[in-house]
Amino acid sequence: MSSDYSYDNEAQFFPFFILTLSGLVTLPLTYSLLRSSSDSGNQAQAIKTDYKQKHADVVDALRAKQKRKQRRITRAIVALGGWALMGAMAYLIMTTTPVVNKIWNPYDILGISDSLNEKQIKSHYKKLSVKFHPDKVRPDPAKNETAESMNDHYVELTKAYQALTDEDVRNNYIQFGHPDGKQSFSIGIALPQWIISDGNGKYLILLYTGLLGILLPYVVGSWWYGTMRRSKEGVLMESANNLFRQYDETMDEGGIISALSAGKEYDQVLKGDLAESGLSKIESRITAAGEASPFAAGFAVKDKQKLEDLDNGVRRKTLALLWAYLGRVELDDAALTKAMYEIVPIARTLNQSFAAIALAYGNIGPIAGSFLANQHLIQAMPPKASPLLQLPHFTPKIAMEVEGDSKTHMTVQQFMDLPDAQRRQLAVGKGRLTEEQYKTSVAVGKQIPYLRVAKAFFKVTGERCIIPSSLVSLVIKGRFIPPGTEKVPTVDELDLEDVDPAEDDLEALMGRKKKTIKGPDGKPVSVEEQTVTPPQVFAPHYARVQTPKWYAFLSDSKQGKLAVPPFIFDEFDQPIFDESGKPTFAMQTLKAQFAAPPQAGHYTFVMHVVCDSYVGFDTKMEVTLVVEEASKAAQIEAEDEISEPEEDSIAGQMHAMKTGQAPQPKRRKQQQQQQQVDEDDSDEESGTDDDANDTSDTNTDTEDES
Secondary structure, three states: OOEEEEEOOOOOOHHHHHHHHHHHHHHHHHHHHHHHHOOHHHHOOOOOOOOOOOOHHHHHHHHHHHHHHHHOHHHHHHHHHHHHHHHHHHHHHHHOOOOOOOOOOHHHHHOOOOOOOHHHHHHHHHHHHHHHOOOOOOOOHHHOOOHHHHHHHHHHHHHHHHHHHOHHHHHHHHHHOOOOOOOOEEEEEOOOHHHOOOOOHHHHHHHHHHHHHHHHHHHHHHHHHHHHOEOOOOOEHHHHHHHHHHOOOOOOHHHHHHHHOOOOOHHHHOOHHHHOOOHHHHHHHHOOOOOOOOOOOOOOHHHHHHHHHOOOHHHHHHHHHHHHHHOOOOOOOHHHHHHHHHHHHHHHHHHHHHHHHHHHHOEHHHHHHHHHHHHHHHHOOOOOOOHHHHOOOOOHHHHHHHHOOOOOOOOHHHHHOOOHHHHHHHHEOOOOEOHHHHHHHHHHHOOOOOEEEEEEEEEOOOOOOOOOOOEEEEEEEEEEOOOOOOOOOOOOHHHHOOOOOOOOOHHHHOOOOEEEEEOOOOOEEEEEOOOEOOOOOOOOOOOOOOOOOEEEEEEEOOOOEEEEEEEEEOOEOOOOEOOOOOEOOOEEEEEEEEEOOOOOEEEEEEEEEEEOOOOOOOEEEEEEEEEOOHHHHHHHHHHOOOOOOOOOOHHHHHHHHHHOOOOOOHHHHHHHHHHHHHHOOOOOOOOHHHHHHHHOOEEEEOOOOO
16 A cells, blocks of 8 residues: 545635734734733823923833834834735635545446446446447547547446446445555645645745754743743833832832842843943932032931942942933933933833832832832932922022021922912022923923822722622722812812612623712713823933832721732823813712621721822822621611612512512512511611711711812
8 A cells, every 4th residue: 555645736725724823923923012002001192392401312212112022013014024924825725626535436427327227237337338448439639539438438447337336346345445445545745746846845844944944942942941931010021020129118219229230130231341331420429519418319317328338340340330320410411311211111120120019028118119119210310309309490409598497308198289470489489490491391390190098998889888808899089180170179078978889780880990979860870981191201311211109008007007908000090181181070980899808807007109200299098997797788778768779670689589589679678677677676786877877988087189
């Protein structure tokens, strides 16, 4: 038995193969490109200003380079090529007529019915023999007939006749499907034959060797090695290990800045001559006398000592450049200035890894320090510097003049909330801001989104009490009121309520982009939830386009430990600014869910609402979580005047499935409760209202927003 190879010369199979193979690459690649292009950071509006800092060209060049990298032009070209190839294969599939391989059938060959007996078959065969015998028939060139084809046709007729009349041949046909017995083994190749003909076979072997033996192992190995060598925060495992060794529960923001210099990612920026050159110049500039601090970089003596104790050239230069950036120190060197702005986004990525390490330990000091370090890296401000440096044209000297003899720094909110005449008197003058610079600073300050928390409380959806280990929602109500905003409307008390969805509103209960508000009749109404992105961060020194995020978490002030991990909020359900750029004062709702403590009691936490991009825009306040015993909660629920769901509602049907009984009508239930009260001799359960007020939503208001 021999083996035959059948090639796909009619294009029946190889288009499907190529279409599938290209689709496995093209579809995920296209999804990643579309997903990156829809990033909210690219869609958010920027704060309107014409302000440009001295090295704006360097920052803009680095931002443009990052945007080009995010566009992934090479991957886009590959995706377009993949779609073109898939389109060509789809065209071949639709236009190619499939070839039907016929099964060898003696009745079809003889052109007779399978109902004929042997005598009738012999008679029919004799007629065909006379007609198609090679000695009696002549080929017709018009029908493309040759002597060989006529002879083959006669042989097929004979085989078909023998398969129906000769016992041995018939057994071969029955057993193997052919009168000649078992046929050769055919191997189908989903490629046209011309690919390997005329000496092309060696190139095909080289192609398969390159694809399957070299490229595929390289891609899989690179992906696996890249996955294993990086943490989930995207930093090298070696850098994460270095940050882990640098961690100390007593470290402050300056210590975190020093720890961030231990990353190995800086080697790509400070490679070659940049690893050592200019270090002495940088250190001399940052250790010079500052305008409002002992050193130009704004660091403390202990931070200066940490820098001098480093022996590693790359790390020491990295730390020196970080402090030069934070202190906005002029280096008067194009290469050093570019490297200074280039390493800061790397430091921010490393800070995310450090924050993950700090969260694992749970000490609130390093956790808060990581948030502060993130804010100062974006705003190019040293620790303990005046928050006024976030405004355009402000320098440490001008900020010191504005603050006067105050022992504490003035925040942007305090400065902007001053009357214009008083604010102008402090900021404008000789050695301070000019009139144009003052207008620019005020215009930017009035566009910074400042989330002012109006109320925070705990609740369990659909319940009046919080019991141990239940799923609790921390509800934060607040409005975006930019600093310096005048005529701020008072808070509507109805906006401070968090309305539970109706019992039959499955979409809202499942959280499918639905939110619940009170309708005109006071009943809960489910509406489509919007997603609003705040304006891009005003950070003229940071070489990335950044969208602000807010983090909400709870801490135990007595132990200095984290109680509830941070929840991230970067999109909101109400517009922040209208089309004209004025604040809407719409009440925003932030929700964070966590498990209640396993024991009943009163738990007092410190709630932190931290903005990762602006200094001094954070909120810290005490909130109290009241957890009731399950028995007491059941008692309150039993005495609640709210009836069980009606039989014809979805909630009523769910209740019937759960309990096996249909819910009682409201009037009947009230009658039974009244009868139970009359029969009860004691009045120990008469304080329901007081208990409900004590155990339901725990509200903690902030100071007056205005």
